[in-house]
Amino acid sequence: MIQTVLKRDGRIVGFNEEKIATAIRKAMLHTDKGEDLQLIHQITDHISFKGDSQMTVEAIQDMVELELMKSSRKDVAQKYIAYRNQRSIARKAKTRDMFLEIINIKSNDITRENANMNADTPAGMMMKFASETTKPFVDDYLLSEEALEAVSHNYLHIHDKDYYPTKEPDLRYCIRQIHIF
Incomplete structure (x- = not known):
């Protein structure tokens, strides 16, 4: 069963x-x-x-x-x-479109977001692929509704959101407990 x-x-x-x-x-x-x-x-x-x-x-x-x-x-x-x-095609297309945007657009907000990473190099591009596919995962599965709302209204900024799944559980717990006043 x-x-x-x-x-x-x-x-x-x-x-x-x-x-x-x-x-x-x-x-x-x-x-x-x-x-x-x-x-x-x-x-x-x-x-x-x-x-x-x-x-x-x-x-x-x-x-x-x-x-x-x-x-x-x-x-x-x-x-x-x-x-x-x-x-299945829709799930793949969403990822494909994100990858194509990184590949085809050399200088934009996505490729220049992190000063420590050059998205023009093959290694930097691979890091950018990982970074950009992790952020929606964080929004969809790791952030509470309150935290997501705070981010969308610019009350809260999560620095290095792509690293969020690897952060200490205590930090994730704190962000989940945010209450908007």
Whole structure:
């Protein structure tokens, strides 16, 4: 039985079978035959009980695909697979666009942000790739809502945000506890 899920970003969260049901339902709503609540519950229950105690998001999605392919609703499997592929492409495109911006624009705010790093050199460019992909991760997964709001309103500046995941836990805790007055 699935207990926890390993997310793409490395977080471990409690398993929520409703997410499987919602994904299948959305795929069904994009077909001519529409929604089949019995099949949704059947697949959701099967995966919930058949899975390992901890699974990755990808492994769970693979199981959903297999169960849909075994069912009489191949049309739903097709829509589900297509949606997964679109999301994968979108995740890759976001990173690709950021990399292309660094490669194609020699002198801008991004490449000149850090005086200690020359983004025109291959080593500097690689450091910049790492730096720019880490910042959204910090915003999305490490900062509290209060800290993120303080940053967006310029009440707080996090120097070297790209190094934030490596900072001492006490410092991260302090920033999480910020209250806006």
